[in-house]
Amino acid sequence: MINQNPKRSDEPIWWGLFGAGGTWFAMITPITILVLGIIGPLGLLDADALSYDRVIDFATHILGALFVIATIALPMWHAMHRVHHGMHDLKIHTGVVGKILCYAIAFAASAMAATFIFMLG
Incomplete structure (x- = not known):
């Protein structure tokens, strides 16, 4: 029988x-590193x-600001989600506190990136 009221x-x-x-980290970050970290310093x-x-x-x-924020924020969400589930895989069960802490760190990094970029303008 199908549960008509599944838990959200x-x-x-x-x-x-x-x-x-x-x-983002797999497709955009390598190009950014290539341009800003290799091609630029080589004088090309x-x-x-x-x-x-x-x-x-x-x-x-606005488009540049979104690019910079996404370059910082999206990999941070990826990393903190990986940390959260990695801790579970290592049998370190932190429960809801660990989940909130991981995602709060990602949110804080995203908020700081956005705040910094929008303070420039």
């Missing part, structure tokens, strides 16, 4: 953020491309 779960929210963070970019004024203009534009 908040796991789809956390798994969604976990998936988005993992995808125009010297003005990474100037302070251009970077601030990028980070304060």
Whole structure:
């Protein structure tokens, strides 16, 4: 018999953020590291491309701000979800307190990233 009133779960929210963070980290972060960490320092970019004024203009534009926030926040949600479930796999059962702590850390990092970016503009 099918349960007509199943218990609601908040796991789809956390798994969604976990998936988005993992995808972002796997697809966008390597390109960001390549451009900002390798190509830029080697001098293969125009010297003005990474100037302070251009970077601030990028980070304060709404699309640039969303990019910077997503680059920080989404991998953090991914990592903290992984920590939460990793602790369970290691038989460290922290229960609801561990879950709240892990996701509070991810939320705090996301909020700090957003606050910092929006204070620039």
